[in-house]
Amino acid sequence: MLGLLHAVIVGILFGTGTYMVLQRSPIRLILGLGLLSHGVNLLLFGAGQLRRGLPPIIADKATFHGEIAAFVDPLPQALILTAIVISFGITAFIVVLVNRRNTIVRGEDESLPGDPFALQPLSAQVAAIVEDDYEYLEYTLVDEYRQRGKRTQSEQEADSA
C-alpha cells in the first residue's frame, strides 16, 4: 500500500514537473525543474525499500549475530543527499541566469497574460541603478562584435558629416 502511494506521488511529481517545464514562463520552468528533482529524490528514497527496520549501526562486531536483512539500507539517503546538493546548486544557477536575462532583455517578456510572476518593466530610475551597478561590478563584458558595429557606425557618421 505504502509502495503504491509512493509510486503515485513520484508519478504526480514527475507529471506536474514535466508540464511546468513545458510552459513558456521562466519561473514555471524553475519550479518545474524543482518538482522533477524532488520526484527523483523520492524515487531514490523508494529504492531502499519502504519498511521498518533497525538503524544500520552495529555496536559491537564480535557479539553481532543478527540478520543483515533486519537493518534499513542507509545508502539511498546518502544518494539523495548528494542529489539534493547538486540540484540545489543547479537551480540556484538557473535562477541567476534567468534573472540576468531579464535584466538584459528588458521588456521582452515571455510570461503568459495574468501571470503573477510576470516581469514588470523597470522604471527609468531603477533601470539606471541596475545599469550603474553592472558597470561598477564590471559585470557587463565589452561585447566585441557589438563594439565593432558601433565603431563602424560612428566612423560612417563621421564620414558622412
Add this chain to the structure above:
Amino acid sequence: MSLNPNWLVAPIVLPLIAAALGLVFSRWGYRQGAQIQRLIALLAVTGNLLVALLLLSVTIGQNERVVYQMGLWPAPYGITIVADGLSAIMLTLTAILAAAIVPYAMGTLDQRERMNFYPLLLFLLMGVNGAFLSGDLFNLYVFFEVLLMASFVLLTLGGQQAQINSGIRYVVLNLMASIIFLSAAGLAYGTMGTLNMAHLAQRIDKVPPAIGALLAGLLLIAYSSKAGLFPLFFWLPASYHTPHPAITAFFGGLLTKVGIYTLFRIFPLIFPTYLVAWQPLILTIAGFTMLTGVFGAMSVGTLRRVLSFHVISQVGYMVMGLGLAATGNPVLASFAMAAGILYLVHHMIVKTALLMAGGAAELEMGSGILASNQLNGLVGRRPLLAVIFFVAAFSLAGIPPSSGFISKLGLLQSALTGSHWWIAAVSLVVSVLTLMSMVRLWQNAFTGHATQPIYPTAPLTNRERRWLTLGPIAVLVLLSLSIGLFSGPVFQWSTVAATQVLDRAGYIADVAPTDVIEMVTHE
C-alpha cells in the same frame, strides 16, 4: 611491472588542487591573478598529460586494467575506480586537448581570462577525468554533474545576451538528461541492490527482461542527450557558437564524447543482450544523427555554427561503431569497436583543431558570418592559419593520408563485412556532404579578396599571441596527420582497448565484486 593503483586518483585530484589554488590567487590584482592562474593551469595540464600517458602505457602497453578500491573497501561497498584501455585513451586525449587549449586561451582570450577561466577549465577537466575513471553508476552521475556545472559557467562566462539565452537551454536540457540518468540509477539500485558497474553486470540476468529493457532505455536516452544524438541534439547547435572560441573548441572536442564514452562503457558491459537486440535501433539513430548533423551544417550561416553541427554528424559515426559491434561474432565486434574508438580519437583531435582554427579566423575578422563578405581573404593575410584550417578540414572530411580517412575506412569495412549496406551508404553520403560543407567554409571564409579590415584586437597581429594561438592548433593537426600515416600501431592500440571493453568477464574478474548480501527478488 604493475602500476601502483594510487596513480588512478591523480587525474582527478591534480586538476582539483590546481583549480582551488588558482581560485586563491584570483583576487591578486588586475592582471597578476590571471598570470598566476595561467602558470598553475599550464603546470596542471602538463602533469595531467604525463599521468595519462603513464596509464596509457600500462593499460594498452601491457593489456591490463588498473583497479583502485578506495579505502580498500571490497568492490560493491566502496568506491571503485577503474582504468582500462578505453579510459586511458580518453584520458590521454582529454589531457592533450587541455594542454592545447590552455596556450590557445592565453593567446586569444579577452577580459574573460580574468573571470577565473583557468580554474573553471580545470574543474571541467576534473569532472571529465572522473567520468572516464568511474567504476560505478552513481559516481558517474556525480562526475557528470561536476563537469556540467563547470561547463554551465564556462558557457555563460562573460554574460552576453546570446550566451545567457543559449545557457538557459543548455542547462535545462542537460538537467533533464541528468534527472533521467538519476532515475535510472535509482531503479537499478532498487531492483538489483547495487550501483557498481561490474556488480550490475553480474546481476542484470537476475532481473525480469522488462526492467532490464527499461534501465537500458533510460540510460540510452540520458547518454544520447548528453552525446548529442538524434533526436536529442538540439541543445548543441543552439549553444556551442555563443561562448569564446577557446571554450567552444574545448566543448566541441570533449563534452559530447563523454556521453559516447559512457555508451561504449555501459552497453557492452551491463546490457550486452540489449545491445544485440537493439542493433537496428542504434544503427538508425546513428544514421539519422549523421544526416541531420550534416544537413544542419549545410544550412546555417556562421563559421562556428557549421562546425558545431558537424560535431553532431561526427558523433553519429562513433555510435555507428557501437551499433556495428553489437553482433554475436567476436572478431567482427572487436573490429567494429576498434574502428569506433579510432574514430573517437581522430574526431577529438581534429574537431578541436578545426574549432580552434575557425575561432581564430572569427577573431581575426571580428565576425563569423559566411555570406556577407565579412570573413573572406584570409589565405593571403594569414597563410599559416589557412593552411592549418585546410588540413584539419580535409582530415574531417576523410581525405587520405589524414586520420579521418583511416577511421572512416575502418567503419566502412566493418559495415560491409556485417552486410549493413544502408548504414555504409549513409556514411559515404555524409562523408561527401561533409567535404562539400568544408569546401563551402573554405570558399567563403578563406579565399577571395579581402574587403574588411583585420579586427583591432585580432590575436594574430601580436607576435607572442600569434605563436600561442597557432602553435597548439598546428600540433593537433600534425598529430592527426601522424595518426593517419602511422595508422597500423594506432589501430592496434584501439583493438586492444576494444577487446578490453567487450571483455565482460575480465572486467568483472578484475573489479571482483563480493556477493555478501543476496539480491532481494520481488515476486
